[in-house]
Amino acid sequence: MENEEQKDSNTEEQDPFTRLMFGSGRSSQPQQNDHEDRNRPVSNENNQLNELLSNVNVDELMKNIDTLVSNASHFKPILNKLGPLINKWIK
Template sequence: MEEDEKRGNHFSEDPFTRMMFGSKAMDTNKENQPDQNSSNDYEELMNSIDQLVESAKGLKPYFQKFYPMIEQLWKKK
């Protein structure tokens, strides 16, 4: 038995373990996926950041109008 484990031959997993934790074959596939999607994720992240910056620039005039009102509320407390 010890020789089989050293060679990488493991006993098959029981159904409960596969249901709760997934099979080892699924784990190896998941390890390869981040390499393929990493460039897509980076592009999506940069696009999202760009959209947030543009939105903040568009909302800046509104913040400037409402900031004095908010300051008055803070002073009253």
């Protein structure tokens, strides 16, 4: 009798990792499992996104963005001079 009560309390107290790895077993509450299944893909995507973002070198990213912006400002006068030529060629 006590073992059954302990099993019931253990299944209710399982952490999300244990439920993910070993399953929640058979429960008499299928509505709760449906709700958990809907949340799992979202949390899995969040975990993947967080893992990806943790691998980003922010300093290197900022240097690359700065280089891109400075190169774009250097090419802007050239594009302004070539604009009329390109418009005549298109027509």
